[in-house]
Amino acid sequence: MADSQSRRILLLSAYDAGSHRRWREQLAEHLKEHSWTVLSLPPRNFAWRNRGNALSWALGSREVLTDNYDCLLATSMTDLSALKGMAPGLASLPSIVYYHENQFAYPERFERKGGQNYMITNLYTALAADIAVFNSRYNRDSFLDGVEKLLDMVPDFIPAGVVDELKSRSVVVPVPLEARCYADHDSPSSDVPLTIVWNHRWEYDKAPERFFDALYDVSRRNGNFRLHVLGERFRECPEVFEEAKDKLSKHIDTWGFVEDAVEYRRILTTSDVVISTSLHEFQGVALLEAVAAGCVPLVPDRLAYMEYLPDSFRFPSYPEDPAAESAELSRRLLEMIQDPESVRTLEVPDLKHLSWTNLADTYRAIIDQVISC
Numbered sequence: 001m002a003d004s005q006s007r008r009i010l011l012l013s014a015y016d017a018g019s020h021r022r023w024r025e026q027l028a029e030h031l032k033e034h035s036w037t038v039l040s041l042p043p044r045n046f047a048w049r050n051r052g053n054a055l056s057w058a059l060g061s062r063e064v065l066t067d068n069y070d071c072l073l074a075t076s077m078t079d080l081s082a083l084k085g086m087a088p089g090l091a092s093l094p095s096i097v098y099y100h101e102n103q104f105a106y107p108e109r110f111e112r113k114g115g116q117n118y119m120i121t122n123l124y125t126a127l128a129a130d131i132a133v134f135n136s137r138y139n140r141d142s143f144l145d146g147v148e149k150l151l152d153m154v155p156d157f158i159p160a161g162v163v164d165e166l167k168s169r170s171v172v173v174p175v176p177l178e179a180r181c182y183a184d185h186d187s188p189s190s191d192v193p194l195t196i197v198w199n200h201r202w203e204y205d206k207a208p209e210r211f212f213d214a215l216y217d218v219s220r221r222n223g224n225f226r227l228h229v230l231g232e233r234f235r236e237c238p239e240v241f242e243e244a245k246d247k248l249s250k251h252i253d254t255w256g257f258v259e260d261a262v263e264y265r266r267i268l269t270t271s272d273v274v275i276s277t278s279l280h281e282f283q284g285v286a287l288l289e290a291v292a293a294g295c296v297p298l299v300p301d302r303l304a305y306m307e308y309l310p311d312s313f314r315f316p317s318y319p320e321d322p323a324a325e326s327a328e329l330s331r332r333l334l335e336m337i338q339d340p341e342s343v344r345t346l347e348v349p350d351l352k353h354l355s356w357t358n359l360a361d362t363y364r365a366i367i368d369q370v371i372s373c
Contacts, residue, residue, distance in 0.1 A: 007034045007070040007367060010093075014053040014077035016040035018232070019285055020100055023175050024075075030176075030360040034367070039064060050118055054079040058086035069093060071371050074125070075100060081124040094370040097129040099139055100175070101282045104146020106205070116150070123147055127162075130370045132170045136304040139282040140170050173363065175285055176356040177292055180261075183269045185294025187344040192226065194340040195253075195271040196333075197290055199230040202237050205280035210322050212244040214277075214329035219248060223337045228254040228267050231286065268293035272343050273336065277329065278303065279319060292351045296343055298332060300325060309349055 011028070013020050021040070028036040039061055041053055057065060065087045072090060074080055076099040084091045103118035122143070126132045134140035148163045188195055196215075200206040218225065227248060229241075233256065245255055258264040268274075274290035276299045281287075283304050291297050291309075299305040301314040315332050318325040336343045352358065 005033075005368070007371060008068060009034050009036050009071045009073055009367070010065070010067075010069045010090075011036055011038045012053075012057070012072070012074040012078050012083075013038070013040040014075055014079070015043050015046070015049050017043035019175070020075055023098075023100070026176065026178060026356060027363060030356050031364060031367075037064060037067065037069070050077060050121060051079065053077065054082035054086055058083055062087065065090060071096065071367055073098065073367075074129070076102065076122060076125060078125060079121050081128040084128055094373065095129040096131045096133060096366060096370055097125050099126075099132060099134045099143065099282075102134075102139060102143040102146065104150070105139075105142035105282070106280060119146065119150055123150070126166055126170075130169065130373060131366060132166065133366060134170060134172050135175050135283040137172050137307055138304040140172055144170070171366065173359060173366070174354050175283055176359040177285070177288060177351065177354050178356060180265065181289050181292040182352070182355065183265060183293045185348075186270050187294075188270060188272065188340075190341060192340075193224040194273065194333075194337045194343060195226040195228070197228045197230065197268065197271045197274045197295060198276075199228075199268075199274065199286045199290060200276065200278065201231050201286075202233040202241055204238055205278065206231075207277040207279050207322070208238055208244075209240050210277040210326045210329065211275060212240055212248070213322070213326040214333060215244070215248055215251070217326065217330040218333050218337065219251065221334060223334055225251055225333070225337055226253050227251045228271060229256070230254060230258055230264070230267065232257050265293065268295060271295050272340060273298055273333075275329070276300070276305070277325065281305070288351060288354060291348055292354075294348055296346050296348055298329070298336075308351070308354070313349065 011024055013024050024038065039057055041049055041056060066089050072093045072095045074097050076097055080095065080097060103122045144163055144167055147166060151158050151162060198211055254267060258267065268290050272295065274287055274295040274297055276284065276287050281303045287297060297309055297313045299309060299314055300317040302317040302319065305314060315328045
């Protein structure tokens with residue numbers, strides 16, 4: 001551990017979804033020398049949470065906000081500019097914002113109503129912070145590109161150099177993986193067919209239709225495989241999941257979210273291939289978990305996947321042509337199914353550089369840097 005003075009840090013998680021909560025809990029766990037005060041809001045009512053978090057905290061948690069801190073660390077859903085206005089004691093506090101995602105790169109067909117308001121909040125929050133940290137280059141670059149396009153649409157009174165200013169105070173540091181994610185892989189025996197994992201949220205931006213269409217095609221061609229469809233399901237769930245559960249029933253070993261962490265790790269360490277067809281992914285921690293457990297990744301050639309997965313693990317990307325992309329995925333899977341043993345001998349990408357062991361000091365350095373400025 002690098003030498004680091006103990007600091008009092010206020011951490012704000014405005015939309016404390018599972019991955020956000022996991023990140024901030026692990027951050028406090030690995031940087032124990034600091035004293036952490038956490039305010040979080042539940043991940044529901046997205047529109048209100050995005051616009052209302054500053055009000056909720058400024059008037060509902062004023063005593064916490066007015067305590068003495070050395071640094072403020074907020075997730076990107078936080079309306080930091082409004083919060084600093086309503087809680088003036090925070091205005092001069094050294095501030096870091098962490099971008100798990102940005103509202104500029106959300107796929108247009110899934111764009112939320114009022115999307116431009118969310119973009120403005122994202123922008124103002126970055127400008128109200130001393131350092132903006134992004135979990136991938138794709139996240140940072142799509143944010144900066146989105147800001148530039150948004151400002152080009154504004155009629156007047158836009159100062160020069162806004163994007164350059166943001167770029168100068170932006171850094172990339174991924175969400176690290178816990179030590180438990182790195183496990184010895186236990187490949188299925190030679191008589192077991194290719195075993196496939198899909199472990200993403202059951203939502204439209206993960207493009208599950210493309211994945212299932214590929215599997216339908218493989219199944220029609222008498223391709224033999226086993227299937228684990230994992231991941232978290234929400235109230236609004238794409239209808240394709242019910243259809244796929246019926247059409248692929250003879251292949252399914254697991255269907256639905258696995259609550260038990262040990263069982264979840266067991267599935268990952270005994271499966272062959274993890275697949276993504278996502279249209280919206282800024283880092284892809286679920287996929288990274290599977291790769292760290294020894295699964296061979298198979299992903300489209302886009303998003304953050306290009307940063308940490310070599311070409312051989314990516315198939316051609318057709319964001320606007322689902323049928324073409326499903327056909328490419330089907331072709332790759334049919335090749336794998338014909339010779340599962342060759343898949344099992346592939347060397348998966350080494351993700352040790354994404355561990356907390358390797359990244360904790362980077363987080364320490366950023367905190368020290370913003371406080372010393």
